[in-house]
Amino acid sequence: MIAQVIGGKIDYTVMLFYFVAVLGFGLYFGRYTTTTKDFFFGGQRFSWWLISFSCVATVVGSYSFIKYSTVGFKYGISSTQSYxxxxxxxxxxVLVWIPIIYYMKIQSIPEYLERRFDKKTRIAATFIILLYLVGYIGINLITLGKTLHTLLGWQIMTGAIVTAVAVALYVYIGGQTAVIMTDLVQGIILLIAGLGLFAVAIYHFGGFGKFWALLPKEHKYAFSDFNAPPNFSFIGIYVQDGLANTGALMLMHQGFIMRFLSLKSVRDSRRMVVCWILVLAPLAAIATSCGGWIARALVNNGEASIEPSDAFVKAAHFLCSPGVFGFVLAALTAALMSTADTLINAVSAIFVNDIWRPYVKPGSSDKHYLRVARITSLCAAGLGLALVPIFMKDTIYGAHSMFTAAVTPPVLTAIFLGIIWKRYTPAAAFITITGGAVLIGLSFIWPDLLVGPFDFGMGPDSYKFMRALFGLSAAVTLGISVTLFTKPKAEAKLKGLVAGTQIDAMRNFKGGQPNLRPGEKVRLKAKIDQSLAGNDTVILPQSALDKMAAEPGDLLYASHTRWWYGGLRSVHLKAGLPAAEHNESMLISPEDAATAHFTDGQQVIVEKII
Amino acid sequence: MNMLRVWPIVCQFGVGALLCLIGIWGGLRGGYLNLKTTEDRRLLIILIAGFLLMLAIVCFFTFLAPNWANGGTI
Incomplete structure (x- = not known):
């Protein structure tokens, strides 16, 4: 078996140690989870840098290393084009979507669709989004199952079960906080492993120029040809990955929505997105694809014989010494766990917020919903496992592309038109989602008739990608046509839910006029005041309010002075009337101090949010 | 010039520019993106700079880098 060839005992020990360490790390953060707000949104307190790393870890699934290295081996650096x-x-x-969901306190995409449109649109979207998320879990599990099959000789299903159980366990206990903290570690590890492998390869070949010379000319282009080959053409990858999949990640992926809502403020979302997309995502693109480029260079240099699907693992094994190879394998595991945990938590959020709470058991205690959320986490992992045999029939790239192209266009279109077009009507949104889904379903029965006209002459091999273009076109056409003949919702009911009304959303969030005057952070001493018990107001000196450009009633954020906590020890508060005495203390209620894990007399940093 | 290599850039950055404009329009409308404040102006500059940086990278790896065949000059 290949398992006996690749890796040694020390590699598997490193990998096992990592696996157990992450599990323990995730379980440790279970103590920060006592409410559904903690379980789903981590208490809305995290810093931008922490969420940036965790978003990268979530985007980079284990399928990313295998999928992008495989196409990197076959087609070269155009494997990064989807990033x-x-x-x-x-x-x-950052200018429309995050302000809307954050300030309107929207907990799930279906909830947004009900508030923007109506209940039936919410129900239709709930089922499609759940299908999307559970399918995504299945794709991630099958990838690690395949990787462990290559490395250890395990059955694919066995590997999938082991990882599903581990991930479900720490999500069950730690919720979103565990997901974010483990994803931070995993994001760092997968970047170090991928980029480290690339650096080692450059050294091995004797410099970047020599490595570059070993790649065929066709492998050195940023994009593949416009419409060739059919299973990796630019237009196919672009519509499926660039439009449908990226759009879905940004606008309809519940896991990302929950991550955005975990930020301490909307202002932090700007830094978070810039760091994530402009800095970390390109590094991740190189980290995940370079295995394929290195493998191709090794083959062309006559040093190895490698199959495309084994490119990452074989290249890493060739270049890394024992133990280091284990670290690279740990990065693969990290990539899987960091995506699957987000998806499992997201399924749980949608089930509780959009099915259980409104329809099955409304009006129950938060403790009850937290218990249901935890049980749902386990069930989501189980459902993902059930899909593994279905996805086994295709390549990972093919299965992932086929799935996202088929499921995402209708809901993505409804959200997109919903946030930018006030005139877009509830009836049109419902028809966009249901009619779009039906048409995409029919495209599997009559692919030549429906997808054929969108294939840019590439034929049936391109359908699994070009179905996204058909789906988007069908959904947009349905949405616009129905809107023209139906009645829009009253403008007063759209405040805070569409572009142009973000300031209304801010008013809704604060419960008053937002204070947008720029101010500074202040450092104060936290003093627990029993007389403030049951009250989320804090008493600050006038000098501190002046420095922050804050007024009584403004929303504040107090955090531990150590930045590297990333908001783990912090709390949102409301400014009360200023203290009569001139001192440098912040009087805080015992409950808020406990939430933030502040001790009496501790130095804290306070800033105005809005 | 091989237009099969050019169309992807036109397509991606053309549709991309449209998406960016829709987002900026969505921010400006209603005053959420307020160009009178330094922070918002900086955000807009970063947006445009990021777009141009992506375009420059793609052009480099389409028109220059593939011709750098053997580690010599481009």
Missing amino acids: LNDWFWMPIL
Whole structure:
């Protein structure tokens, strides 16, 4: 078996140690999870840099290393082309979408669709989004199952079960906080492993020039040809990955929505997105693809014989010494766990917020919903496992592409039109989602008739990619046509839910006029005041309010002075009337101090949020 | 010039520019993106700079780098 060839005992020991360490790390953060807000949104307190790393870890699934290294081996650096699309979604994300969901306190995509449109649109979207998320879990599990099969000789299903159990366990206990903290570690590890492997390869070949010379000319282009080959053409990858998949990640992926809502403020989302998309994502693109480029150079240099699907693992094994190879394998594991945990937590959020709470058991205690959320986490992992045999029938790239192209276009279109077009009607949104889904379903029965006209002459091999273009076109056409003949929702009911009304959303969030005057952070001493018990107001000296350009009633954020906590020890507060005495203390209630893990007399940093 | 290599850039950055404009328009409308404040102006500059940086990288790896065949000059 290959398992006996690749890796040694020390590699598997390193990998096992990592696996157990991450599990323990995730379980440790279970103590920060006591409410559903903690379980789903980590208490809305994290810093931008922490969320940036965790977003990268989530985007980079284990399928990324295998999938992008495989196409990197076959087609060269154009394997990174799908990562180049994220930036174009950034303005919509930070200027429209995040302010809307954050300030309107929206907990899930279906909830947004009900508030923007109506209940039936919410129900239709709930089922499609759950299908999307559970399918994504399945794709991730099958990848690690395949990797462990190559490395250890395990059955694919066995590897999938082992990882599913581990991930489900720490999500069950730690929720979103565990997901974010483990993803931070995993994001760093997968970047170090991937980029480290690339650096070692350059050294091995004797410099970048020599490595570059070993690649065929066709492998040195940023993009593949416009419409060739059918299973890796630019237009196919672009519509499936750049438009449908990236759009879905930004606008309809519940896991990312929950990550955005975990930020301490909307202002932090700008830094987070810039760091994530402009800095970390390109590094991740190189980290995940370079295994394929290195493998191709090794083959062309006559040093190895490698199959495309083994490119990453074989290249890493060739270049790394024992133990280091284990670290690279750990990065693969990291990539899987960091994506699957987000998806499992997201499925749990949608099930609780959009099915259980409104329809099955409304009005129950938060403790009850937290228990349901935890049980759902386990069930989501189980459902993902059930899909593994289905995805086994295709290549990983093919299965992933086929799945995203088929599922995402209708809901993505409804959200996109919903946030930018006030006139877009509830009836049109419902038809966009259901009609779009039906048409995409029919495209599997009559592919030549429906997808054929969109294939740019590439034929049936391109359908699994070009179905995204058909789906987007069908959904947009349905949405616009129905809107023209139906009645829009009253403008007053759209406040805070569409572009142009973000300031209304801010008012909704604060419960008053937002204070946008720029101010500074202040350092104060936290003093627990029993008289403030049951009150989320803090008493600050006038000098501190002046420095922050804050007024009584403004929303504040107090955090530990150590930046590297990333907001783990912090709390949102409301400014009360200023203290009569001139001192440098912040009077805080015992409950808020406990939430933030502040001790009496501790130095804290306070800033105005809005 | 091989237009099969050019169309991807036109397509990606053309549609990309449209998406960026929709986002910026969505921010400006209603005053959420307020260009009178330094922070918002800086954000807009970063947006445009990021777009141009991506375009420059793609052009480099389409028109120059592939011809750098043997580690010599481009």
